Structure formats: structure tokens, C-alpha cells
Amino acid sequence: MSSSGYGQKEKVLSRIAANRLQKELTEWQVNPPCGFRHRVTDSLQRWIIEVHGAPNTLYEGEEFHLQVDFPEHYPMEAPQVVFMQIPPLHPHIYSNGHICLDILYDSWSPAMTVSSICISILSMLSSSTVKARPPDDDQYVRNCRNGRSPKETRWWFHDDKV
Amino acid sequence: MESEDEMQDAWAGTSDDEFQNEEEEDEDSDALASDDEDDESDYGFGFNDFQLSTRRPQTIFTVLSEQDIRQRQDEAVATITNFLSISPADAGVLLRHFKWSVSKVNDEWFADEERVRANVGLLEKPATSKRKNVKEMTCQICFEVHPFEKMKEPRCGHYFCEICWTGYIHTAINDGPGCLTLRCADPSCGAAIGEDMVLGLVSKEDQQKYMRYLLRSYVEDNRKVKWCPAPGCEYAVEYQAGVGSYDLVCKCGFSFCWNCREEAHRPVDCETVNKWILKNCAESENMNWILANSKPCPKCKRPIEKNQGCMHITCTPPCKFEFCWLCLGAWTDHGERTGGFYACNRYETAKQEGVYDEAERRREMAKNSLERYTHYYERWATNESSRSKALADLQLMQSVKVDKLSDIQCQPVSQLKFVTDAWLQIVECRRVLKWTYAYGYYLPENEQTKRQFFEYSQGEAEAGLERLHQCAEKELQTFLEGDSPNSSFNDFRTKLAGLTSVTRTYFENLVRALESNLSDVDISKGAVKSSNSSKASGSSKARGGRPKSGSTRSGGSSRSGEEMAHWSCEHCTYVNTTATSSNVCIICGYPRS
Ligand SMILES: [Zn+2]
Ligand SMILES: [Zn+2]
Ligand SMILES: [Zn+2]
Ligand SMILES: [Zn+2]
Ligand SMILES: [Zn+2]
Ligand SMILES: [Zn+2]
Ligand SMILES: [Zn+2]
Numbered sequence: 001m002s003s004s005g006y007g008q009k010e011k012v013l014s015r016i017a018a019n020r021l022q023k024e025l026t027e028w029q030v031n032p033p034c035g036f037r038h039r040v041t042d043s044l045q046r047w048i049i050e051v052h053g054a055p056n057t058l059y060e061g062e063e064f065h066l067q068v069d070f071p072e073h074y075p076m077e078a079p080q081v082v083f084m085q086i087p088p089l090h091p092h093i094y095s096n097g098h099i100c101l102d103i104l105y106d107s108w109s110p111a112m113t114v115s116s117i118c119i120s121i122l123s124m125l126s127s128s129t130v131k132a133r134p135p136d137d138d139q140y141v142r143n144c145r146n147g148r149s150p151k152e153t154r155w156w157f158h159d160d161k162v
Numbered sequence: 163m164e165s166e167d168e169m170q171d172a173w174a175g176t177s178d179d180e181f182q183n184e185e186e187e188d189e190d191s192d193a194l195a196s197d198d199e200d201d202e203s204d205y206g207f208g209f210n211d212f213q214l215s216t217r218r219p220q221t222i223f224t225v226l227s228e229q230d231i232r233q234r235q236d237e238a239v240a241t242i243t244n245f246l247s248i249s250p251a252d253a254g255v256l257l258r259h260f261k262w263s264v265s266k267v268n269d270e271w272f273a274d275e276e277r278v279r280a281n282v283g284l285l286e287k288p289a290t291s292k293r294k295n296v297k298e299m300t301c302q303i304c305f306e307v308h309p310f311e312k313m314k315e316p317r318c319g320h321y322f323c324e325i326c327w328t329g330y331i332h333t334a335i336n337d338g339p340g341c342l343t344l345r346c347a348d349p350s351c352g353a354a355i356g357e358d359m360v361l362g363l364v365s366k367e368d369q370q371k372y373m374r375y376l377l378r379s380y381v382e383d384n385r386k387v388k389w390c391p392a393p394g395c396e397y398a399v400e401y402q403a404g405v406g407s408y409d410l411v412c413k414c415g416f417s418f419c420w421n422c423r424e425e426a427h428r429p430v431d432c433e434t435v436n437k438w439i440l441k442n443c444a445e446s447e448n449m450n451w452i453l454a455n456s457k458p459c460p461k462c463k464r465p466i467e468k469n470q471g472c473m474h475i476t477c478t479p480p481c482k483f484e485f486c487w488l489c490l491g492a493w494t495d496h497g498e499r500t501g502g503f504y505a506c507n508r509y510e511t512a513k514q515e516g517v518y519d520e521a522e523r524r525r526e527m528a529k530n531s532l533e534r535y536t537h538y539y540e541r542w543a544t545n546e547s548s549r550s551k552a553l554a555d556l557q558l559m560q561s562v563k564v565d566k567l568s569d570i571q572c573q574p575v576s577q578l579k580f581v582t583d584a585w586l587q588i589v590e591c592r593r594v595l596k597w598t599y600a601y602g603y604y605l606p607e608n609e610q611t612k613r614q615f616f617e618y619s620q621g622e623a624e625a626g627l628e629r630l631h632q633c634a635e636k637e638l639q640t641f642l643e644g645d646s647p648n649s650s651f652n653d654f655r656t657k658l659a660g661l662t663s664v665t666r667t668y669f670e671n672l673v674r675a676l677e678s679n680l681s682d683v684d685i686s687k688g689a690v691k692s693s694n695s696s697k698a699s700g701s702s703k704a705r706g707g708r709p710k711s712g713s714t715r716s717g718g719s720s721r722s723g724e725e726m727a728h729w730s731c732e733h734c735t736y737v738n739t740t741a742t743s744s745n746v747c748i749i750c751g752y753p754r755s
Contacts, residue, residue: 016304016329023305075303076333109349110303110330111322 011072013045020075021045024113033118045070047114053088057126064088066121067097068114078108080151081117089131092124096141098150099124100134105155221404223420225397225413226387231380238264246271251356252284254376258342261383283345283354285317301326303347314363318353320346328363331355335368339375339382391423392416407677408432417593429676430597438600442539448532449539459483460490471551471588472631473544488541496625507602507624508617509537535603542599549592552631556585563642572647580659584634587662591627591669598623601676612680623672630661729754 013021021044028038037050047068053059065084071077081104083097092100103112103120134140144153226234235257241264242253253267259282260266270278279286299313300306303326313321322330327347334341344360346353357376361369381387381398390397390412397412401420409426411417417426419435427435442449456465461483466475474493477483484493489506496506559582568575598620605613638658641648648654729738738754745754 016325019306020304027305073329073333076329103349107349109347110326111320111348 013070013074014072017070017072017074018044021070024115027113028115033115033122035122036118039065048084049114049118051118051122051125054122054126058128058131059088059125062088066118068117075110075112078104078151079114079117080104080149081121082150088125089133090125090128091130091132091134093134094137094140094144095133096144098140098144098153100155102155105151105153221406221408221410221420222402223410224400224402225390226400227413228377228396231377231387231398235262235376235380238262242267248284249356249358251358252354254357255282255284255343255354258376258379258383261385262380263384280352283352285353303330314359316346316353316355316359318346318348318351320348320351320353322347324363327359331360331364332368335360335364335371335375339379341372342375342379388420388423390414390416391418426593427597427600428594429673430601434600434604435597437604438542441535445532445535445539449536449543457487457490460485460492470635471548471555471592472628472635473548474628474632488544496628507541507599507620509534509602538599538603542596545592545596545599548631549589549596552585552588552592555635556582556589559585567638567642570644570647571641571651573651580655580662581634581638584630584658584662587666588627588631588634591623591630591665594669594673595620595624595627598672598676615680616676619672619675623668626661626665626668630658630665633658633661 025038025044032038035052035054037052039048039050041048047066047070049066049068051064051066053062053064064087067082067084069080071079081099083093083099087093087095087097094100099121101120101124103109103117140153144150238257239250239253242248242257243250245268246253246256248256256267256271256278257264260270276286278284296310298307298309299321301308301313301321301323303322306323308323312324314324314327315321330347331341331344334344341360344355345351346355357372360372364372381389387398387400389395390399392412392414395412395414395416397414399410399412399420407428408420408422409417409428410420411426418424419427419432422432422435424432424435424439430438456467458464459466459477459481462477462481464477464481466477468475468487473487474496475485475487477485485491486493486496486506491506564575564578564581567573567578567581598616602616602620605616607613637654641651641654729740746752
């Protein structure tokens with residue numbers, strides 16, 4: 001998946017969103033979540049984050065990239081989070097980078113942060129016991145070919161035990 | 163035959179063993195083949211049979227306006243507030259969770275208050291007290307520092323600033339009715355956000371949206387209340403009591419089925435309606451031509467436009483051929499003039515002569531099945547358009563024509579109610595008749611007795627309705643055209659009122675008979691069989707559309723076939739059945755000659 005995004009109608013961040021993101025970024029720089037690195041760009045609205053597979057897990061030594069796009073009314077609305085390039089082989093991660101994780105969609109709360117999302121994603125990776133695509137990967141990816149955002153998917157969340 | 167069930171099995175042909183009794187089998191074939199005396203008699207079984215056995219208790223509904231709904235909500239909240247000694251906002255949370263059932267809230271609460279509280283997110287002891295001396299706080303959503311007065315929490319201790327709460331609730335309201343069960347913004351907390359907090363924070367516009375969802379939840383979450391499906395109608399209907407038909411009339415005038423929310427469809431059940439609608443969708447491309455309002459005159463072949471409600475069409479001069487819109491047969495073959503048998507409702511499969519190979523037979527069957535559907539669909543659709551036309555005529559009658567009639571005939575408007583009554587009846591009968599075609603389409607072909615009875619009754623209903631419709635449409639016209647009172651107006655009144663009343667009774671009974679799935683037909687057939695009488699008959703003289711067999715009534719000995727015949731009134735031409743009136747015309751009171 002290229003980094004060109006998903007045709008999300010890119011509205012500029014509201015003042016509240018920009019303030020909050022600025023504060024989140026500052027906090028991140030002081031206290032980054034373990035295993036993640038924010039790649040500096042000139043955009044506050046799109047973050048690129050390096051993910052390092054945790055030691056003693058199936059993904060040890062591997063590196064992935066998350067793209068996080070913030071909507072106008074962040075944090076009232078959830079950011080759009082996808083893996084770029086080659087996403088980890090994981091039963092909840094589709095080959096187009098979409099992630100089946102409830103907090104990114106229905107269970108999002110404005111009290112969550114990019115940092116808390118990262119921690120959830122890493123914990124999802126670390127608890128995996130098998131490196132495989134979701135069983136409906138082909139079909140799902142085909143359905144998303146027109147550039148549909150994962151936020152437009154009606155997710156049936158896979159059960160927690162991987 | 164011992165029981166009704168057995169009878170029905172036998173007639174549905176589900177079990178060949180039922181036919182082991184030769185006598186019965188013979189009886190059956192005799193009935194179909196014999197060319198007996200007084201064959202008319204068999205069709206005379208009026209609907210009187212059905213009146214006692216199938217009258218159903220009324221189903222009771224209440225139509226609710228928006229104000230009624232709000233009042234009910236307020237009452238429910240007040241009751242719960244009172245019983246449980248909680249705040250109105252908490253009562254609202256509970257009622258929404260338990261779909262507005264006061265008794266359910268009570269039962270669950272007193273069974274296990276703690277569990278209910280946990281499920282709906284009502285905390286028992288507010289966690290507010292612990293922050294008493296705090297002057298400032300950082301909001302965990304915007305990460306800004308705010309004075310303590312600007313921080314709010316829904317009694318769970320999760321403080322966020324007012325701006326963030328407002329944004330949070332605004333987002334939820336704009337996401338849809340889920341805002342009614344909104345929980346605390348802290349992802350780990352399930353505390354309910356009640357309407358007091360919502361309404362205290364959001365804009366006027368959001369308040370209105372929220373109140374709208376609140377109103378809707380009373381109807382949409384409540385199994386006993388539904389919205390009227392008429393476009394733009396804001397009434398809801400509450401089911402009160404009773405079983406049976408679910409047809410009802412909303413205060414907006416639209417009649418619909420409470421159960422499936424399709425337009426009213428007595429006498430057919432919801433399942434049949436659903437099947438029929440799906441069938442119509444599937445076949446809609448094949449059927450478009452049927453809805454065309456023009457057909458060639460069967461005699462002179464010029465296109466004729468149907469612009470009236472009844473099916474009796476007269477071609478324009480010089481042809482003036484009178485024909486039936488549905489079957490394109492001569493009108494003289496319809497109705498009383500041929501002895502009371504109206505048969506263009508009947509579908510007969512094309513003769514399959516000289517069909518040799520399998521492929522050809524398949525084609526023939528496919529053609530027949532489409533033809534058969536076309537037959538029923540056309541009659542269904544034509545009755546529907548006839549109904550809409552009648553509805554428009556009724557409105558015109560009410561708004562203009564009754565006044566005009568009152569002027570011309572020097573009659574007070576109050577004396578002309580019989581005219582609007584007639585039109586109301588026509589509208590209702592067209593609706594019923596329409597649905598009998600869906601009924602007929604799904605009535606199994608192998609249930610011959612039922613089919614014959616059904617087709618006969620439907621034909622009679624149709625013929626009766628045509629008489630009424632024609633009288634209200636065409637005969638009325640002559641009284642609207644004159645400019646001075648017409649001496650025969652009183653006769654017209656008697657006739658139209660009589661036709662209205664007879665047609666109403668006939669249709670009511672037809673509806674009941676079909677709703678009971680013609681179960682009495684089998685019973686009466688059973689009586690014939692066991693009595694070993696040979697009265698049941700058909701007639702080879704009968705023209706094509708005529709039922710070839712009919713059943714006689716149960717316990718028929720007291721009412722012979724002769725008595726059950728029809729007789730046509732010399733005065734008004736109405737076809738009376740001896741079942742309802744043997745010596746005097748039910749319409750005009752003229753004695754039978
Ligand atoms: Zn805030
Ligand atoms: Zn909370
Ligand atoms: Zn209505
Ligand atoms: Zn229904
Ligand atoms: Zn003609
Ligand atoms: Zn006809
Ligand atoms: Zn008469």
C-alpha cells in the first residue's frame with residue numbers, strides 16, 4: 001500500500017485537534033512508547049511510525065511502518081491507522097495494511113492517544129502464535145481495491161485469543 | 163371422515179391412503195363428472211356458514227401522536243423514579259435499556275439491583291467527593307489545564323473539561339441513536355451518560371436531535387409500538403390486545419398491517435404478501451406491459467383507454483362494443499345476465515394437445531407458469547389501479563360532487579351519505595379483491611374443492627363489486643348531469659345503498675372465509691361424502707369459466723339444492739341468493755316473480 005492515503009477527505013485539523021496533537025507529539029518526544037519511533041515529517045496531520053517487533057516474539061527483529069492520519073475532529077473521531085508497505089503477517093492484519101482492532105473503530109475513545117494505540121498494536125503482535133493472514137484476506141482486499149478506508153469497514157472483531 | 167384434519171389431508175392429496183375408501187373416491191369423481199339436475203344449487207352456499215365459526219376477536223390498536231408518545235415516556239419515567247427512588251435521568255437510562263418496559267425495569271431491578279446497575283452503567287456511590295480541594299485539573303482529552311469548575315464527570319470520577327465532554331457528546335449524537343446509551347469517555351469506564359448531562363452541555367440543535375432519538379426509541383425499541391409507514395406520517399400505532407387480523411387504519415387515513423407494515427392486506431397473511439411482493443419484483447420486467455392503460459378493443463381493434471374504475475368498458479362509437487377489461491370478453495357474458503356466474507377471475511391452463519417431446523412440454527409449462535402468474539398479476543394490479551381511481555373519486559365526491567348533487571336533487575347533504583358510503587365500500591372492496599388474487603395464485607392447484615369454492619366466491623364478489631362500482635360511477639352520473647330533481651333519485655338511493663350493504667356483507671364474509679383458509683369447505687365436503695348423497699354435481703353445459711363441481715352444505719337435508727339457487731330480480735336485476743332472501747329482493751324489496 002502506498003503512502004498516498006485512502007482518499008480521506010483531508011480537512012485541516014481543527015484548532016482543538018492541532019493543540020492536542022502538538023501536546024501528544026511533545027509528550028511522545030519526552031516519553032516514546034517502547035519499540036516505536038516517530039519519523040519526523042513536516043505534517044502534524046500524518047504521522048509515520050516505525051514499529052520494531054518485540055524480542056522473544058514471532059516478529060523479533062522485524063520492522064514495520066504505521067501511517068496514522070488524523071481527522072479534523074481528532075480526538076473526538078478516531079485516527080486512521082494502517083500498516084504501510086509490507087504489513088506484519090498476522091491473523092488480524094490484512095495484506096493491504098488494514099488492522100482489525102476494535103479501539104481503532106467502534107471502541108475508540110477521545111481519552112486514548114497515539115501512544116496507547118501503539119501499545120495495543122504491539123501487544124496484538126506480541127501475543128500472536130502464528131504468522132498468517134486473516135482467512136478472508138483475499139476477499140477483503142479485493143473489496144477495498146477502490147481505496148476504501150478501513151474506517152468505512154463494518155468490522156466483525158476477531159476474538160481476542162489470536 | 164372423522165375429523166377436519168383428516169379431511170384436509172385427504173384433499174390436499176398428501177396421503178393417498180386416505181383414499182382407500184372406494185366409496186369416497188367414487189363420490190369425488192362423480193362430483194366432478196356428473197351432469198346432474200339443478201347444478202346451480204351447489205354454488206348457493208352463502209357465507210352464512212362462516213359467520214359463526216370464523217368470527218374473530220377484534221385486535222385493538224391505539225394511534226399515538228408525538229405528544230402522546232412524550233406523555234407516555236414522561237409517565238414511565240415518573241413511575242420508575244418513584245418506585246426505585248432514583249433520579250429521572252437514571253430512570254431514563256434504565257427504561258431505554260429495558261426497551262421502555264416499566265414492569266421489566268421493576269422486575270430486573272428488584273431481582274438483582276447490583277447486576278442491573280453494572281449492566282446499564284449506573285454507579286451506586288458517586289465517586290465525586292475525593293477531589294474536593296482541587297483547584298485546577300488537566301483534562302485527559304485536550305491535555306489542557308482547566309479550573310476545577312470547568313471539569314465535569316458522570317459520577318464515576320472521570321473528569322474531562324466541558325468543551326471535551328460537549329465535543330464527545332456532540333460526536334455521539336451525530337453518529338446516531340447510539341447516543342442514547344452513551345458511556346463515559348474514559349475507555350475503561352462504563353458509566354452511563356444520562357440525559358441531564360447531555361442536555362446540559364450541548365447546543366440547541368443537538369438537544370433537538372437527542373430528543374428526537376429519545377422519542378424514536380419509544381417506538382423503535384418497543385415491540386408493541388410501530389411507526390405508521392405512510393410517507394410523512396408522524397403517528398405511531400400501539401398494539402393493545404387481541405389476536406387475528408393486524409390491519410388497521412392510522413389517523414392519517416393510511417391502512418396498513420401492523421405486523422409487516424405493508425399496506426393492509428386482509429384476507430391474505432403477511433407471508434403470502436411478502437412472497438407475492440418478491441415475485442412481483444422478480445417479474446417486474448415481464449409485467450410492465452400489463453400496467454399499460456390501453457388495450458385494443460376486442461371487436462374493432464382500436465386502442466381503448468381505461469379511464470374508469472369499473473371493468474365494464476364501452477368502446478367509442480360507432481363500435482360501442484361492451485367488453486370486460488380483464489378478459490376482453492363481451493360484457494354480456496358477465497354477471498347476472500348469464501345466470502350469475504362471473505368467471506373471468508378464473509385461470510385455466512392452456513390445453514396441452516399434441517405435446518410430444520419433453521423439451522416442448524417444458525417450454526409449454528414455462529409458458530403456462532408465466533401465463534398463470536400474468537393472469538393473477540394483471541387482476542391484482544388492475545384492482546389496485548381501480549382502487550386508486552376509486553379513492554380519487556371518493557375524494558372528489560366528498561369535496562365537490564356531493565354538494566352539487568345536493569343542489570340538483572334538492573336533497574340535504576346529510577341525506578347523501580349513502581353516496582360516500584358506497585365509494586368507501588368500493589375502495590375497501592377493491593383492496594380486498596386485489597389481495598384475493600395473490601391468495602388465488604398461491605392456493606395449491608391440487609386442492610380442487612377449495613379452488614372451485616374460492617373461484618366461485620371470488621367471481622361472485624367481483625361481479626357484485628362491478629355492479630356496485632358501475633352503479634356509483636355511471637348511474638350516479640345521470641343524477642349529476644340534470645339540472646332539476648330526478649324522480650327516480652329515491653330508487654337510485656335504494657339501489658345504491660342496497661348494493662353497498664350487500665357487497666359489504668359479501669366481502670366481510672369472503673374475508674373471513676379466506677382467513678380461515680376455507681377450512682369450512684372441507685367440512686362441508688366431508689358431510690357430503692359421509693352422507694353418501696349424490697347431489698354434488700357439475701355441468702357439462704357450463705361454459706368454460708364455470709366451476710365444474712361444488713360442495714353442498716353440511717347437514718344439507720334441510721336446505722335442498724333448489725333453495726340455494728340464485729334468482730334475478732325482475733325489477734332491479736340484482737341476483738339474489740336464496741340463502742339470504744328467497745322471496746323478496748334484498749336490494750329493492752320487489753317480490754320474486
Ligand atoms: Zn478537555
Ligand atoms: Zn468514567
Ligand atoms: Zn399514518
Ligand atoms: Zn402483514
Ligand atoms: Zn370497438
Ligand atoms: Zn371478464
Ligand atoms: Zn330488486
